[in-house]
Amino acid sequence: MQLLTVEKRLDSVIDLSRQGKRINGLFRLLGCPSLWERAYEQVAPNKGALTPGIDPDNTLDGFSLERMERIMAAVLDGSYRFSPARRQYIPKPNGKKRPLGIPTADDKLVQAAVKILLEHVYEPVFADQSHGFRRGRSCHSALTEIRRTWHGVKWLIEVDIVGYYDNIDHDILLGLLRRRIDDDRLIRLIGRMLKAGYLEDWTFHRTFSGAPQGGVISPILANIYLHELDEFMAGMKARFDKGQSRRRSAAYLEASKRIQIRRRMIERRRANGQEEEIPALVEEIREWERRRLEEPALDPFDPNYRRLRYCRYADDFVIGVIGSKDDARSIMAEVRTYLAETLKLEVSEEKSGIRKADEGAMFLGYQLKTYGDGRTKRMIKGGRAVTMRLPGDRMQLHVPVDRLARFAERQRLGNIYINRGEARCELINNSDVAILTGYNAMMRGLAEYYKLGTLWKDEVGRLHHLWWWSFMKTISRKHKCSVKVTAERLRNGDRLGLWYEGRHQRRFMPMFRLKDVRPTPASGHVDRQTFAHIHFAGRNDFVDRLRARACQACGTEDVPVEVHHVRKMSDMQGTTLWTRIKAARTRKRVVLCRDCHVAHHAGRLQERLDRMVQA
Numbered sequence: 382m383q384l385l386t387v388e389k390r391l392d393s394v395i396d397l398s399r400q401g402k403r404i405n406g407l408f409r410l411l412g413c414p415s416l417w418e419r420a421y422e423q424v425a426p427n428k429g430a431l432t433p434g435i436d437p438d439n440t441l442d443g444f445s446l447e448r449m450e451r452i453m454a455a456v457l458d459g460s461y462r463f464s465p466a467r468r469q470y471i472p473k474p475n476g477k478k479r480p481l482g483i484p485t486a487d488d489k490l491v492q493a494a495v496k497i498l499l500e501h502v503y504e505p506v507f508a509d510q511s512h513g514f515r516r517g518r519s520c521h522s523a524l525t526e527i528r529r530t531w532h533g534v535k536w537l538i539e540v541d542i543v544g545y546y547d548n549i550d551h552d553i554l555l556g557l558l559r560r561r562i563d564d565d566r567l568i569r570l571i572g573r574m575l576k577a578g579y580l581e582d583w584t585f586h587r588t589f590s591g592a593p594q595g596g597v598i599s600p601i602l603a604n605i606y607l608h609e610l611d612e613f614m615a616g617m618k619a620r621f622d623k624g625q626s627r628r629r630s631a632a633y634l635e636a637s638k639r640i641q642i643r644r645r646m647i648e649r650r651r652a653n654g655q656e657e658e659i660p661a662l663v664e665e666i667r668e669w670e671r672r673r674l675e676e677p678a679l680d681p682f683d684p685n686y687r688r689l690r691y692c693r694y695a696d697d698f699v700i701g702v703i704g705s706k707d708d709a710r711s712i713m714a715e716v717r718t719y720l721a722e723t724l725k726l727e728v729s730e731e732k733s734g735i736r737k738a739d740e741g742a743m744f745l746g747y748q749l750k751t752y753g754d755g756r757t758k759r760m761i762k763g764g765r766a767v768t769m770r771l772p773g774d775r776m777q778l779h780v781p782v783d784r785l786a787r788f789a790e791r792q793r794l795g796n797i798y799i800n801r802g803e804a805r806c807e808l809i810n811n812s813d814v815a816i817l818t819g820y821n822a823m824m825r826g827l828a829e830y831y832k833l834g835t836l837w838k839d840e841v842g843r844l845h846h847l848w849w850w851s852f853m854k855t856i857s858r859k860h861k862c863s864v865k866v867t868a869e870r871l872r873n874g875d876r877l878g879l880w881y882e883g884r885h886q887r888r889f890m891p892m893f894r895l896k897d898v899r900p901t902p903a904s905g906h907v908d909r910q911t912f913a914h915i916h917f918a919g920r921n922d923f924v925d926r927l928r929a930r931a932c933q934a935c936g937t938e939d940v941p942v943e944v945h946h947v948r949k950m951s952d953m954q955g956t957t958l959w960t961r962i963k964a965a966r967t968r969k970r971v972v973l974c975r976d977c978h979v980a981h982h983a984g985r986l987q988e989r990l991d992r993m994v995q996a
Contacts, residue, residue: 384413384415387410387413387415387416390406390410391410391501394407394498394501394502395501395504395505398501398502398503398505398506398561399505399506403560403561403562403563404502404561404562404563404564405562405563405564406564407498407502407562407564407567408564408566408567408570410498411453411456411457411494411495411498411567412453412457414449414450414453416494416497416498417449417452417453417490417494418449418924419497420490420493420494420496420497421441421444421449421490421493421924422924423493423496423497423597424441424489424490424493424597425441425444425944425946425970429483429595430442430486430946431946432483433467433483433485433486434464434466434467434483434484434485434486434488435464435465435466435467435485435580436464436485439464439485439486439487440486440946441486441489441944441946442944442945442946443943443944443945443978444486444943444944444946445927445941445942445943445944446924446927446928447941448943449490452487452490452491456491456494456570459566461491462573463484463488463491463573463574463577464484464485464487464488464577465577465578465579465580465585465586466482466483466484466488466577466578466579466580466593466595466596467482467483467484467579467580468480468481468482468483468579468580468581468586469481469483469595474787479594480547480593480594481593481594481595482579482593482594482595482596483595484577484593484595484596484597488574488577489596489597491570491574492574492596492597492598493597493598495567495570495571495574495598496597496598496601498567499598499601499602499605500516500601502561502562503561503601503604503605503608504516506561506608507604507608507611508608508611508612508615508693510526510611510614510691510692510693511604511607511608511611511693511694512526512692512693512694513600513603513604513693513694513695513696513697514600514601514603514604514695515604520694520745520746520830521830521833521901523692523693523694523745524744524745524747524778524833525833525901526692527690527692527699527701527744527749527776527778528776528777528778528833530690531690531701531749531776532751532774532775532776533681533688533703533751533774534688534690534701534702534703534738534751534774534776535681535682535702535703535704535737535738535751535774536701536702536704536706536708536709536735536736536737536738537699537700537701537702537735537736537737537738537741537742537749538699538700538701538702538709538712538713538716538733538734538735538736539699539732539733539734539735539736539742539743539744540698540699540700540713540716540717540728540733541697541728541729541731541732541733542696542720542726542727542728542729543726543727543728543729544727545603545695545696545726546591546592546593546594546599546603546696547590547591548590548591548725548726548727549590549591549592549602549603549606550590550724550725551572551575551576551589551590553606553724553725554575554592554602554605554606555568555571555572555575557605557606557608557609558571558605571598571602574596574598575588575591575592575602576588576589579593600695603695603696604695606724607693607695607696607724609723609724610693610698610716610719610720610724611691611693613716613719613723614689614691614700614716617689617712617715618689618691621687621688621689621704621708621712622687622688622689623685623686623687624683624685624686624687625686626679626686627679627680627681627683627686628679628680628683628685628686629678629679629680630676630677630678630679630680630681631680632673632676632677633673633676633677633678633679636669636670636672636673636676637673639665639669640666640669640670640673643662643665643666643669644666646662647659647662647663647666650662681774682705684705686703687702687703687704687708688701688702688703688704689701689702689703689712690702690703692744694745697744697745699742699744699749700712700713700716701738706735709735710735713733713735716728738750738751738774738776739751739752739774741779743781746781746784746830746831747778747779747780747781747831747833747834748778748779748780748781749776749777749778750776750777750778750779751774751775751776751777752774752775752777753774753775777835778833778834778835778837779834779835779836779840780831780834780837780840780841782797782840782843785797785840785841785843785844786798788827788844789844789847789848792823793805793851794844794847794848794851795847795850795851796847797843797844797847800843800846800847801847801850802846802847802848802849802850802851802853802854803851803854804851804854804855804857804858805851805855806855806858808855808859809855809858809859813856813859813879814879814881814890816852816855816856816859817852817878817879817890817892818890820848820851820852820892820893821890821892821893823848824844824845824848824893825893825897825898827841827844828841828845828893828895828898829898832898832900832901833901838895838896841895842895845895849892850864852892853867853868856871871892873889873891876889876891876892877891877892878890878891878892926972927942927944927972930942931972932972932973932974932977933971933972933973934971934973934974934977934981934986934990935974935976935977935989935990935993937974940974940975941974941975942972942973942974942975943972943973943974943975943978944970944971944972944973945970945971945972945973945978945981946970947970947971976989977989
């Protein structure tokens with residue numbers, strides 16, 4: 382099947398999906414080599430490319446076109462069988478452990494190919510409120526939407542699903558897939574993925590529910606499952622929203638009425654020539670205007686005005702309510718019932734609840750909180766000074782102190798509550814440049830994530846102060862001097878940093894400052910019209926080098942070749958400079974013939990090349 386034919390077919394899938402029609406013929410697209418090549422390009426650059434599943438020899442190291450064709454043929458004739466995932470646990474911030482299911486490299490490749498097909502079917506119909514594991518969307522896109530559109534919210538509903546990935550019902554998920562996909566062979570293939578089981582302590586466990594965290598296809602299957610919740614919330618919003626605008630508050634109307642009465646009294650006094658009574662009435666008008674500015678112009682609890690807000694990132698979602706607390710309780714009950722009865726998911730009573738918006742709720746590491754007390758401000762408008770009321774109940778994002786405290790403890794920077802940084806003595810054997818590079822990367826990563834906060838520099842500044850002292854004490858401990866002496870040694874004008882020898886000249890590495898973080902530009906979502914071309918445009922020439930059948934080490938042509946995945950660039954010692962450069966450009970991958978690949982793993986590649994030169 383030609384590449385252009387595949388592109389046209391995938392374009393038609395997008396259009397049919399938008400029309401709500403069931404898609405057939407998807408399984409046949411798995412017979413297109415270009416689809417598998419794109420699947421390989423998606424999984425190969427990941428850090429887990431060399432992470433083994435239950436078979437330590439089944440990694441992407443040694444990948445070849447022949448191996449890809451064998452997998453593709455087995456999938457097409459129905460003989461391919463998925464291996465159980467290797468169960469591994471990683472620690473969570475709360476002290477618990479999260480289970481991961483690590484598939485073999487062959488299974489990753491099959492999952493990536495199916496994932497490409499599912500993305501073309503479901504991405505055009507996924508809700509705008511869904512931000513998890515989607516192209517062009519992230520935690521920041523979800524938080525930006527909340528900060529921009531959730532003004533006036535009175536109640537925040539936090540909903541936490543207990544063990545979401547482990548409790549996805551396979552029968553429900555496959556039934557949801559059949560609503561949009563009219564291809565039994567593809568559905569059966571996905572079913573075999575889900576029921577492959579996992580291996581823990583050399584004991585096989587069957588999987589009756591769930592999608593393993595760590596699988597390539599698990600994120601999109603999780604989004605497909607909760608897409609039903611997105612549609613349910615859209616229907617609830619359509620039923621819940623009410624009114625075009627809020628009514629005027631009683632206090633505001635009363636003050637306006639008093640002002641209008643006195644203005645008419647002034648008009649009558651002027652008509653009757655009673656000018657001496659006008660100044661007193663003017664003062665009364667000013668007093669009532671002052672009182673009116675102190676009162677909210679609109680009734681924040683107008684029963685005829687309601688709005689529902691909803692935002693989801695993977696299995697984390699939050700609901701905003703403009704209405705009464707009874708409305709929020711009713712919404713919470715409906716969501717809990719829908720999750721339990723329709724999706725067979727349980728809501729955590731401990732982590733879920735209804736919060737007042739001005740007290741705040743947690744979402745994606747930020748505290749969502751509304752501020753605004755109806756204060757007024759003098760400003761210039763239309764060339765003259767006027768008194769304007771500041772908007773009330775503005776949604777703001779804040780950085781939780783406890784998150785910063787846990788970060789400081791985890792990175793061994795010190796105690797943020799007593800504002801005391803500590804030296805990291807385990808780093809004193811590293812070079813100064815290595816220490817500064819690690820510290821800069823640590824602080825920049827946290828600052829880049831929390832830069833959406835309303836007062837993020839003030840809030841993150843506490844941690845930055847701790848970070849600064851930790852670094853200075855670490856360097857001082859290494860050189861056995863005081864922090865004052867270290868600061869003078871690192872000073873370069875108005876910056877602190879280190880000079881080091883670059884390739885061509887000495888260069889200066891400054892210490893990170895919060896002012897170095899650039900503000901986030903206005904971001905948009907993916908243009909769904911060009912979604913199909915995301916997968917096929919800008920095709921890497923790596924597969925073309927595989928098809929050229931030429932070894933990049935010895936230069937032998939017209940021989941079977943395979944991919945050597947490099948864990949780190951120091952593993953490329955013994956090869957030519959040009960080979961190392963190309964491996965770095967292709968994300969630590971190089972095409973070798975079988976003999977050079979075996980020799981490289983044995984540490985004898987240079988000997989083999991020397992013998993070939995002598996011969």
